[in-house]
Amino acid sequence: MGEQTAKINNWVLGLTGGIGCGKTAVSNMFEELGITVVDADIIAREVVEPNSEGLNAITTHFGKDILLPDGTLNRTALRTKIFTNDAEKEWLNALLHPLIRIKILADLNGATSPYVVLVAPLLFENNLDKYCDHTLLIDVPTSVQITRTAKRDNTTIEQVKSIIAAQMSRENKQQKADDILNNDRNLSLVRTEVVDLHKSYLQYALHSKTKSH
Secondary structure, eight states: OOGGGEEEEOOOOEEEEOTSHHHHHHHHHHHHOOOOOOOHHHHHHHSSTOOOOOHHHHOOOOOHGOOOOOBOOOOHHHHHHTTTTTTHHHHHHHHHHHHHHHHHHHHHOOOSSSEEEEEEETTTTTGGGGGGGEEEEEEEEEHHHHHHHHHTTOOHHHHHHHHHSSOOOOOHHHHHHHHEESSSSSSHHHHHHHHHHHHHHHHHHHHHHHHHO
């Protein structure tokens, strides 16, 4: 249980939002301002790279046919195996979630910028917000999520709707978040607001450091 109560020595902003809300565009803006971004989705891919503990365990469990010819994980095959099998899904989550959390915590602690941003689509759903000092929701209307994602991922509107339905509702996220950024407008307006938020977060981080000394 050590990782559950892990102490993070940096001030952490949790950045979240539903599919198609433009989290990457906003997190890129924070990076341009010199802030380290830790992306939970990228880490989730890193823990199943070839020769990783995660991929070795998956291969042992499911067999070599879970790999593509180049030795990387066949995500489509894995999704098919766990989609209708709750026991296999639970096994996979029990394997990967601790590996992902350990890497997230290491990266959050390793950041040297004034504060660090943790980007996670399921920040609230997976209780990652407990590692954050403050949370920012990137928000767009559900209709915008649907059209953006269907166009970007070349999927059907029905598929996008089912993904949205599986995530925490927009209203619940709005209630949980400390700040809400409207990303359904011109990017220059969004960037201006990000700069303003950044100034506030610098102050919060500075204040928390002086308080802890």
